[in-house]
Amino acid sequence: MRFILRRVGMFVFTLWAALTLNFFIPRFMPGNPLQDLVARGRGKISAQAMADMLASFGYKQNENGFQQYFAYLGNMVTGNWGVSLTVAPGAPIRDMVLSALPWTLGLIGVTTILAFLAGTGIGIAAGWRRGGLVDSVLPTTFVITTALPYFVVGMLLIEVFSVTNHWLPNDYTYDYTIVPGFSPGFIGSILQHALLPAAALMITSVGGWILTMRNNMITTLAEDYIRMGRAKGLSNRKIMYGYAARNALLPNLSGFAMSLGFVLSGAVLVEWVFNYQGVGYLLLDAVDSADYPLMQALFLLYTVAVLVAILASDFLMLRLDPRARAKG
Incomplete structure (x- = not known):
């Protein structure tokens, strides 16, 4: 119970710190963000929309800094993120984020899970038969691909499959x-448009999971309880999956949980290269257009996603690892 209370307390404190930084950082930027926002929005959106946007950003007339800060906290917690200034003038930011979020979760989320499962399976096989064919070929190959920037792999895929051969579309989320x-036509179009960006992410991410799982397996196979299992005459399958893989997987789970947290931010450059209308693409658009309210909401979203993933990872380790329960 103390472990849970400590973790929840740290989550709340870190979230508060992130919200506070998110409030003050734009105000520490060179120049006056308020004047910049007003100048950019003048003539583009209505006065009421401008007032709503400025209020969501923490600026209200006749309010001091503390009042603005607490009003900002309330707006962030309740999802009242205001309206976009330059990306889609006057559009509610919450609607913009909810519109882009499913595309990022579908593409980056599914690809992250598949890369983890494939990398873990290959890593188990490579570590179990160290020096064998799988261990000699696949880890080395995929580690090389992991070193490649995924936007470079994406551009190569576009050149081969879209520009040269016209087999697959290279931009947008669907036709x-x-x-x-x-x-069937709409679903098929979504899958066709997702294949190339998903392949770019898969190629560049699976190698990391393979290498870490292989190394964990090799370390675990040297433990005394593995030797005891062999001495007791347990089957190789039982030792491989019931003892070695199960314990070797624990360190990878924390990394996997954090990867899921970063899913929400999207693979920004991949989404940009493929013009894929996800959250990462929306962030680049917001930065390029200096849309402060949209950037502020997206940064908050990313922070919460990572913190929730870390908290879930801690609880999962507490459930799966008796040593964590003993320390707690």
């Missing part, structure tokens, strides 16, 4: 000539 709905 906008198709009416969205649960139809």
